[in-house]
Amino acid sequence: MAIKENTHKVMDSQQLLPVNSEATLASAFPHKDRSITTRLGYKIEVKDDSGAWLQKIIWTDDNGSATLIKTDMFFTGQADIDQITSAFLHHLLIRYLGGSIQNYAQGVELFTSEIIQGKGIEDALNIAITHIHRDSDLTAIKRLVEWFIAYELPDLTYDFAEEILKLSRGGDQNTYSSLFTLDAELGPFTREENAILKKALIDPYIHLEDRVILALCMTFGLRPIQISLLKQSDFIERADMGISYLNVPRVKQGQPTRRTQFTKRVLNPESATLIKDLISIHQNVYADLNLSDPPLIMRRTESFSRKEEH
Structure with a gap:
């Protein structure tokens, strides 16, 4: 069966019948099966007459605007992966809005682009994690991993998948700056004030401990009690994943x-x-204190100040 250029063949279990059989095309991929109904109730065409995904899908909304979905961002050319991403794409198209689907596509492409370059499953996920630019990228990768687990994708261990699913980010600083950086009385900091704070992070004349606290507050909006509960052992450097992260304690009222x-x-x-x-x-x-699990932030001493200067 001929496959149009710039499309991706649907991965399914149907057995292909002889080429050029009109009866085959009519029964296997009738016109009604080439469209899906979005969550807003609109029918959009997503596949061609051979059953392959269209390279570009126009997703329309109630405002009369359209979102362009590029399906090639979901595919790798490897059947075992593309079978899953095909089902994932179908799920997104019928349950999510166009903008959200675009965000998912960009996050998924961080993974699929590495597979296309010859990387293995876990290596590709590692690299994708290091290249995330926003929260939606990590959300897409984590959701994709969930689908991989559900489909029992080979070469993806449960332990590795669990590490990915536990990851979270502080968010886009432009989005969260008004929430994480504000004055109790005067409200959110101005752009100029935020610029001063960012400059302070790289100022060698400011105590390193103060800069670490500032970075944690600006990036994650940690509460003082969370910072005080952090230990050195909470800092994890994963060379195999190319990332570092903190195990930040959760603090709830009434927690014993x-x-x-x-x-x-x-x-x-x-x-x-x-x-x-x-x-x-x-x-x-x-x-000299021989602490078994010292806190990350410790009381500053003159000795510490001299060490930091050198």
């Missing part, structure tokens, strides 16, 4: 014990470097 539940927060390279440097200095300065 602390440090029982954690959220994994992916660190940007700059924050990870600050924390690594801080831990290194603390391990040197406070070596």
